Amino acid sequence: MSNSRSEIENYDAPVLENGEEAQTGTKIYCANCIHCKLVPAPAETSGQFYLRVRCDAGKWKKKLGGEKQYKYFTVTRRSIAFCESYEPMGDSEEFLSDLRRTLPIRDEIYDKD
């Protein structure tokens, strides 16, 4: 997952279903893809934000249109059977294992300072 927070853009692309698995048993984990970006989302209180993840290749769409973003702490659950835009950033199992150790366990609020 790339953690550039400044890349908030909109794309058109198919809906990605959470937890989809390939029939071969191999899964692509979006967290290990260069297009999976960590972005801030404003909280109700000024000066605070949540962390969200988005696909900057535009693969995550809401059913009624528009970009879908997910809570950061759920990022390891995002998987897909096949994605033509997948660009792995390294060994998936090792990366996911490290990420699971450091992910927050809930949707946390952060201060901007």
Ligand code: SF4
């Ligand atoms: S480009 Fe494909 S594999 Fe990469 S984050 Fe988006 S949906 Fe996941």
